[in-house]
Amino acid sequence: MADETSPVNIATGSVLKGAAREAGKSQADIAEAIDQSLTTIQRIFAGKRNITITQFIQIADFIGIEADDLLDRVTKRLAQMSERPDNVTALPMKKPAEMTDDELEAIQKKAAINDEELDQDEQELP
Known part of the structure; x- marks a missing residue:
């Protein structure tokens, strides 16, 4: 199914x-x-x-x-809920302590790419 x-x-x-x-x-x-x-x-x-x-x-x-x-x-x-489902980063199955630096960096990059608010200065946010 x-x-x-x-x-x-x-x-x-x-x-x-x-x-x-x-x-x-x-x-x-x-x-x-x-x-x-x-x-x-x-x-x-x-x-x-x-x-x-x-x-x-x-x-x-x-x-x-x-x-x-x-x-x-x-x-x-x-x-x-977010109106942009692509704005949600799936949680890894591993605990962060068990992840390599490359895996952690990849998660951070994906979150930054998909979240436009992270690219704005705090003063610009409502």
Whole structure:
């Protein structure tokens, strides 16, 4: 199955994960309650799978939050996210202490190239 990662899926997964944690519900609890596999719920919460409106409403009902309130949270989360997905540098799998100088430099160069704000003086920023 193709990776369905998108800003909407990432925001939705993030909001659902936080709401479930607030409600004290585990992903396994949710999977069982809405008759989905744990893997499906894990992928939704990780932002790697599309969620159906039925699943969204079932999860909201199970964790005790109105679906429209959850959707408002998703919308707000999306607004907070960068509008430029290419502006996000993927985190390395290694810890910085385990990386070579060349690997660290490559990460710094990529971040500087993709972030126009780094090229501006602080006085120019709003």
